[in-house]
Amino acid sequence: MSVELSNRGEGPASNGELHDDVSEGNLDTKRLLTPRRRQTGGYEEIAMDIGRPSPDGTALLLESMSHEIMRLRVATGGLAIFAVLATFVAIGLAITRWDASAPPPVGRSPCFDNSIYQDYGPIAKQIISVATSGPSFGDEIHKRLEKLCFTFGPRFSGTDALNSAIDWVAEEMTLDGLEKVHKEAVANISNWKRNEEWVYMLQPRLLELPMLGLGGSVAGNVQGQLIAVADWDELHLRADEVAGKIVLFNVPFTTYSETVQYRYRGAIEAGRLGAIGALLRSVSSFSMGNPHTGATRYEEGTQPIPFAAIAVEAADLIQGLLGTGQAVEVHLQMTAQTEAPAQAFNVMGQVTGGMTPDEVVVLGGHIDSWDVGLGAMDDGAGLLVCWHAVRLIHTLGLRPRRTIRVVGWANEEQGRVNGVLGADVYAAKHRDERHVLAIESDSGAFNPLGFTYLGPDSALRTMQALSGTLLGALNATQVVNGTGTGADVLPMYETQGTPALELLTDATRYFWYHHSVADTPDKMDPDELARCAATLAVIAYTVADLEQPLYIPR
Amino acid sequence: MSVELSNRGEGPASNGELHDDVSEGNLDTKRLLTPRRRQTGGYEEIAMDIGRPSPDGTALLLESMSHEIMRLRVATGGLAIFAVLATFVAIGLAITRWDASAPPPVGRSPCFDNSIYQDYGPIAKQIISVATSGPSFGDEIHKRLEKLCFTFGPRFSGTDALNSAIDWVAEEMTLDGLEKVHKEAVANISNWKRNEEWVYMLQPRLLELPMLGLGGSVAGNVQGQLIAVADWDELHLRADEVAGKIVLFNVPFTTYSETVQYRYRGAIEAGRLGAIGALLRSVSSFSMGNPHTGATRYEEGTQPIPFAAIAVEAADLIQGLLGTGQAVEVHLQMTAQTEAPAQAFNVMGQVTGGMTPDEVVVLGGHIDSWDVGLGAMDDGAGLLVCWHAVRLIHTLGLRPRRTIRVVGWANEEQGRVNGVLGADVYAAKHRDERHVLAIESDSGAFNPLGFTYLGPDSALRTMQALSGTLLGALNATQVVNGTGTGADVLPMYETQGTPALELLTDATRYFWYHHSVADTPDKMDPDELARCAATLAVIAYTVADLEQPLYIPR
Ligand SMILES: [Zn+2]
Ligand SMILES: [Zn+2]
Incomplete structure (x- = not known):
C-alpha cells in the first residue's frame, strides 16, 4: 500500500x-x-x-x-x-x-x-x-x-x-x-431510428395513447381489434383469437428480469400466432404517463410485427374498457428504420x-x-x-x-x-x-x-x-x-x-x-x-x- | 337523532x-x-x-x-x-x-x-x-x-x-x-379548446419540449430568444431585456398558492414588458416529464400573449443551457380558441x-x-x-x-x-x-x-x-x-x-x-x-x- x-x-x-x-x-x-x-x-x-x-x-x-x-x-x-x-x-x-x-x-x-x-x-x-x-x-x-x-x-x-x-x-x-x-x-x-410513431385508440372513442416504439422494432402501419393478455399462458390459451389482431401484453410489473421477457419476446410470440402488431404495458413500477422504451428482438422464421410500449395508464384504460365488454380498436403507426x-x-x-x-x-x-x-x-x-x-x-x-x-x-x-x-x-x-x-x-x-x-x-x-x-x-x-x-x-x-x-x-x-x-x-x-x-x-x-x-x- | x-x-x-x-x-x-x-x-x-x-x-x-x-x-x-x-x-x-x-x-x-x-x-x-x-x-x-x-x-x-x-x-x-x-x-x-400546440427549442439544439398550453391562453405562433426569470423581482430587474423575447417563468415550486400566481399573471406581466410569448415551469412538486396545465388570465390594456407550461425537466434543461452562457431560442405554436x-x-x-x-x-x-x-x-x-x-x-x-x-x-x-x-x-x-x-x-x-x-x-x-x-x-x-x-x-x-x-x-x-x-x-x-x-x-x-x-x- x-x-x-x-x-x-x-x-x-x-x-x-x-x-x-x-x-x-x-x-x-x-x-x-x-x-x-x-x-x-x-x-x-x-x-x-x-x-x-x-x-x-x-x-x-x-x-x-x-x-x-x-x-x-x-x-x-x-x-x-x-x-x-x-x-x-x-x-x-x-x-x-x-x-x-x-x-x-x-x-x-x-x-x-x-x-x-x-x-x-x-x-x-x-x-x-x-x-x-x-x-x-x-x-x-x-x-x-x-x-x-x-x-x-x-x-x-x-x-x-x-x-x-x-x-x-x-x-x-x-x-x-x-x-x-x-x-x-x-x-x-x-x-435504429425511431422516426415518427403514434398509437390511437379508435374504438370505443378516439384517443391518442402515450407510447414509445421499442428499440429494434420494424416499421408498420396496422389497425385492428385489440386483445389484451396478462401473461404467456393467457396468450396461448387464447391463441385462436390472435390472428389479424393487435396484442396488448398487459403484464403487471413484478421484477424487471421477469417482466422484461415480454418486451424481448412479445413480438415473436404474438407474430407467431398471426398478430398484425403488438403493444406492451410499459415495464415500469410507477407511472406518470411516461411510456418506457427498451430493446426488443425477432426470431428467424416468424413474421416481424411492429411493437411499441404504451404508458401504464393507457394499458389500464384499455383493460377497463375491455372489462366492461367494449371492443377496443387501435391504429399503430411506426416508421422506425434500422440503418x-x-x-x-x-x-x-x-x-x-x-x-x-x-x-x-x-x-x-x-x-x-x-x-x-x-x-x-x-x-x-x-x-x-x-x-x-x-x-x-x-x-x-x-x-x-x-x-x-x-x-x-x-x-x-x-x-x-x-x-x-x-x-x-x-x-x-x-x-x-x-x-x-x-x-x-x-x-x-x-x-x-x-x-x-x-x-x-x-x-x-x-x-x-x-x-x-x-x-x-x-x-x-x-x-x-x-x-x-x-x-x-x-x-x-x-x-x-x-x-x-x-x-x-x-x-x-x-x-x-x-x-x-x-x-x-x-x-x-x-x-x-x-x-x-x-x-x-x-x-x-x-x-x-x-x-x-x-x-x-x- | x-x-x-x-x-x-x-x-x-x-x-x-x-x-x-x-x-x-x-x-x-x-x-x-x-x-x-x-x-x-x-x-x-x-x-x-x-x-x-x-x-x-x-x-x-x-x-x-x-x-x-x-x-x-x-x-x-x-x-x-x-x-x-x-x-x-x-x-x-x-x-x-x-x-x-x-x-x-x-x-x-x-x-x-x-x-x-x-x-x-x-x-x-x-x-x-x-x-x-x-x-x-x-x-x-x-x-x-x-x-x-x-x-x-x-x-x-x-x-x-x-x-x-x-x-x-x-x-x-x-x-x-x-x-x-x-x-x-x-x-x-x-x-376553451386546446387544439394543436407545441414548443420547440431551436437553439442551441433542436428539441421538442413537453408542454401544455394554459387554459384561456390566446393562440400564437412566436419564435424568439428566451429569457428565464426566477420570480417577479427578476422580471422587473431585467425589464429592459424582455421586449421581443419569450419569457420563461422558471419559478421553483414552494406552495401552490404562491407558485400559481405566476400561472395566473405570467402572461399579463410579461406582455406588459413587450414579451411576445411566455412559458411557465409547470406548477408541480415532482415531475416525470408530465407538464401541468391550469387556468391563466389577461387584463384589459395589456396585449394578450400565448402562454404555455413546459415540463419541469425542460425548464431545468433551459436553465442549464442559459447557465453556461448559451442563447436559447424557442418556437411556440398554439392554436387554442375560446368558443x-x-x-x-x-x-x-x-x-x-x-x-x-x-x-x-x-x-x-x-x-x-x-x-x-x-x-x-x-x-x-x-x-x-x-x-x-x-x-x-x-x-x-x-x-x-x-x-x-x-x-x-x-x-x-x-x-x-x-x-x-x-x-x-x-x-x-x-x-x-x-x-x-x-x-x-x-x-x-x-x-x-x-x-x-x-x-x-x-x-x-x-x-x-x-x-x-x-x-x-x-x-x-x-x-x-x-x-x-x-x-x-x-x-x-x-x-x-x-x-x-x-x-x-x-x-x-x-x-x-x-x-x-x-x-x-x-x-x-x-x-x-x-x-x-x-x-x-x-x-x-x-x-x-x-x-x-x-x-x-x-
Ligand atoms: Zn443502463
Ligand atoms: Zn379540483
Whole structure:
C-alpha cells in the first residue's frame, strides 16, 4: 500500500494543459480533441418527420460555440479543478486520523476483519471523509452530470451526439489527471431510428395513447381489434383469437428480469400466432404517463410485427374498457428504420498500478443511453460515480499495486440484442491484461447499500470481508450473491472468470424513470452520488492494492 | 337523532327502477336519461388537428353501445347495489356495539367532548365500521371512479363528454336511492379548446419540449430568444431585456398558492414588458416529464400573449443551457380558441332532513376536469367520496334533522377566471335554504387527516369538538383554521357566512398528478377513499343532526 500525499500521481500533470498521452494507445485518439457537429437526437428526428423546423441552421453556431467552450475549458478548467481538489485533500487531512490502531467503528459487520482494518481502515476512512464531508464532491459530480446531459442531449447509439459526449468524457478525464485516457473503437453498434410513431385508440372513442416504439422494432402501419393478455399462458390459451389482431401484453410489473421477457419476446410470440402488431404495458413500477422504451428482438422464421410500449395508464384504460365488454380498436403507426451499423467508442482512463500494472480492477458504466430523456440515471450517473471514484484515488495521490481503470462502455442498451456490446469489445481487446475484479454501476447511483456479486466463492468471502470492514461508515456493507450481474461486467466474467460486482443501491425509483423522458439529472442526488463514488473508490482501491490478488484470472 | 335500521329511507326505492322523482325539480332533468353521443376531448382535438383519424366513424357504434350499457345497468345495477349495501349493513351491525356508555377510545383528542360522544359516538363508530371493515366499500368507490374516468374520458367544460358524465352521475345517484336527484343548468361556462400546440427549442439544439398550453391562453405562433426569470423581482430587474423575447417563468415550486400566481399573471406581466410569448415551469412538486396545465388570465390594456407550461425537466434543461452562457431560442405554436360559452350542470342528490329539511349540510366536489388525464384525483375522487358519504348515511337508514346534500359542481377549473363558477350558481339558486355547513373535497381523496376551516370561531370550536370526539378512530381529528378554503364552498361562505370545510388529506403526491396526464384512477387507493367517505359521513351526519345548529345562516 503506497500513499502519496502529493496532489499529483505519476500520471500526466493536471495543470490544465492537455497532455500528450491522450493521443497514444490506439487509432482513435487522434479524433479526441476534434469538436464535432452535434447531431439530431430522438426528439429531433420525430420533429423533422412531422414537418417542424430543421436543425440545419443551428449547426454553424453550434460548432463555433463548441470551439469557444473548449478553448475556455482548456484555459481555465484545469486550474479550477486543481483548486477544488486541493480543497478536498485539505479537508481529508484535517478530518482523517492516521492512526491504524484506532478502535474500529461500533456496530461492525459480522464479516469485519481486523487485519483488513489494520491495512486499509485509515485509507477507507480518508476516502469516505473527502468524498462525503460537505457537499462539494457530490455537487461536482452532479454538475458534471448536468453538463453531460444538457450539452449533448440523449446519447443514443448511432448519433453524433453520443460520439461528441464520448470526446467530452475523454477531455474531462484528461483534465482530471487520469492516465492513459483514450477511446477504443467499437464497430457494428446499433443504429435504429425511431422516426415518427403514434398509437390511437379508435374504438370505443378516439384517443391518442402515450407510447414509445421499442428499440429494434420494424416499421408498420396496422389497425385492428385489440386483445389484451396478462401473461404467456393467457396468450396461448387464447391463441385462436390472435390472428389479424393487435396484442396488448398487459403484464403487471413484478421484477424487471421477469417482466422484461415480454418486451424481448412479445413480438415473436404474438407474430407467431398471426398478430398484425403488438403493444406492451410499459415495464415500469410507477407511472406518470411516461411510456418506457427498451430493446426488443425477432426470431428467424416468424413474421416481424411492429411493437411499441404504451404508458401504464393507457394499458389500464384499455383493460377497463375491455372489462366492461367494449371492443377496443387501435391504429399503430411506426416508421422506425434500422440503418447501417454505426461506430462508437469505449472511453477510459486510469490510475496505473505501481507494481503490477497489467493486473486491473476495471469499473464503469455505459456511455450510451436511450433516445428519450437524457440518460442521467441510466447510465450517466453510473459512469460518473465510477469515474469520480478513480478521480478521488488520483487526487489523494494513491498509487495501488494494480491498475484501476474506469471505462465508459458503448452500446449497452442494445448490445447483444441488436448489435455489438461495447463491453464485449473491451474484453476481447484487453484479454492480455489480468482483470482481478470488474465493477459496474448501472442500477441507479442512488444511496449505496453495497454490491451484488457473481464469481468464485473464495473471492466472495474476501469481498464480504472488505465491504464489512471498510464500508460500515456508509452502511454499504452488503455483498449479495446469486442475483446475476450487469451486462457490462459479464464479458470479463465470461472470458477471464473475473469476479463481477454491480453497485447495489436503494433503487426504489429506478423503474419509475428507466428508458423514459423522466430520466433527467434532477432525479439524482449529489450526496448519494458522492456516497456511491466513495463506496466504489474504497473497494476499487483496496482490491487493486491487496497483497494477495482477489482472483487469479484464467 | 333518528336512526332507522331499515335499508330504505323515505326516498325513492333503490330497487333498480328509475324513479319518477329524477324528472322533477328543474328544467334540465328531462334530459337526465337521454344518452348522448360522447364527444371528442382534448386528446382528440389535438389528434384531429394534426391530420390523424377522425372520430366520426365511431359515433354510431358508440351510441348503440351506450344505449345497451344503460339498458343493462338499469336492469341489473340496482339489484347488485342493494346486495352490496345489505352486506355493509350486516357487517356494520355485527361489528358495532350499540352501547353509548362504552368507554371512549384511548389517546383521545384534547377537544374530546363527552356529551358529543354520548349522542353520536355509536353512530360514528357504526359509520366508520361499515365503511372501513374489509375492502368492499372502498372497492365500490374505486370501481365507480374507474367507470367515470374510463367511460367518459376527461370531463372538460364545453364538451359533450362532461354532460354525459353528469347524466351518468345523476342516474347512479338515483340507483343508490338518494332523494331529489337532479341537475341544475349552469350557463356561460368556459369553452376553451386546446387544439394543436407545441414548443420547440431551436437553439442551441433542436428539441421538442413537453408542454401544455394554459387554459384561456390566446393562440400564437412566436419564435424568439428566451429569457428565464426566477420570480417577479427578476422580471422587473431585467425589464429592459424582455421586449421581443419569450419569457420563461422558471419559478421553483414552494406552495401552490404562491407558485400559481405566476400561472395566473405570467402572461399579463410579461406582455406588459413587450414579451411576445411566455412559458411557465409547470406548477408541480415532482415531475416525470408530465407538464401541468391550469387556468391563466389577461387584463384589459395589456396585449394578450400565448402562454404555455413546459415540463419541469425542460425548464431545468433551459436553465442549464442559459447557465453556461448559451442563447436559447424557442418556437411556440398554439392554436387554442375560446368558443361561445357552453352549458353544463350542477348535479345533486340528498338525504332529506327529517325535521328541518330547508336547513342543509352541503358537501361535494367538482364534476369537471382538465382536458388531459382523466380527472380521477381532481376531482372525480373528491366528488365520489362525498357522494358515497351520503350514500352510506342513506344505506344505514339514518334520517338526520337537517338535509344532507351532495353536489357535483360545474366548471370549477376555469370558473371565476374565464367563466362562471358552478358553485356560484348553486349558491344563488339555493339562497332560500339555510346552509349550516359546506364541505368540499378537492385536495385529493388520499388518507384523511381532518379538515381545513373557514368561518366563525364559535362553529370552529364545535367542529374541533366533533372531529376530536368522533374521528379519533380514523386519525382524522385535525381542524385547521386560517389556511383558506376551496373554490366550491367559498360561495356559500360569501353569501350566507356558512362555515366552509375542505377535506384535509395526506396530499404529498397531489401536485405530482394535478392537471396532467398522470391524473388517472390508479393513483387513488380504495382504502383511502373509504376512509375519506367515512370522515365526511360522520361530520355531515352529526352536523345535520345537532340539536343546536352549528351555525345560523345570515
Ligand atoms: Zn443502463
Ligand atoms: Zn379540483
